[in-house]
Amino acid sequence: MKMRPDTALFRPLLALCAIALLTLTGCDQHRGASQQEEASSTPGHQDWETIVEVLLHPRCLNCHQLEMPLINEGSPHVPRVERGPDNMGAGTMRCNNCHSNKNNPVTGAPGAPGWVMAPIELNWSQKSSAQICKLLTTPQDNGGRAPTSQLEFVSTSPLVLWGWHPGNSRQPVNIPHDKFIEAMKGWIAAGTPCPPERASN
Template structure:
């Protein structure tokens, strides 16, 4: 698995950091899909994504994945508990991030986590378990691959690549992630062994 990931990194570096999907009508082979999923997995398991997709009901913070301060909890809809909804601090009109590192980031769409019954956990899963969970509508909010692709355009998802002052963004460029996702999906979304 690690060898596949290293090979993918070297291939991406040699191609200017971009993965491309085959011409229309050509389906990538499963090995190409699994290699593309290595990039997808690296993004999903980056702290920016894992912080809202933890195993428990408290979101995580920072690149070290510490439990969110002030006993913040997922709540019954994923938007926090009554009186402490995510948007109480992470609102659409937050001051710009250049005000300082401790200014809570906002999102025009509204900060939230997945619902409790569809947590879509990214923390601590093997690549195969993550792959199977992501594409399973029973565990991902009822989404097929097309709906998941649309979800990747969500402003809250895209925030991970532009998290503001002093915050580490997702290290894989967004375009590279999307190209890898599309290659993986076009190959039939195969999971690694």
């Protein structure tokens, strides 16, 4: 009986606390959601997401490696071949011993004019989306191209176009080439925004 007045006082207080808590967490959730909306509606952000999905597709990534090209969905190239000093293969294992300017359905070797490994500064394997974006937007690190000339390159380079006609049973790049070009244009028009660096990637 003695506790009653106290409890009576306490209840509305508890209720107030609960409301305050709900409002706070509610606000927090709201803030989280609007931050996300902000990120995905930033002009050029979705375009970059499309671009990086293409760049990281095995048809592209297999040549944009550190020391050795990969095949199929990212397996080692058999026989073993290395970049070599001129990106065209080490020793007698020269790329053009086996790769010509078109796919060879008999040997299974893919081909396009100028079939060599991507230069070492364009190795984007093991890199995060943010790091690849930074690389492409920093000409002094990527070998000299600014995004506008990258746009021209990916519109016309036979090595890039090969990704949509890879021959044999290889899967072509899953995003249509014209969507990729549209995304490049949108990203450039938006000032080539990059996603933020995160400790986890």
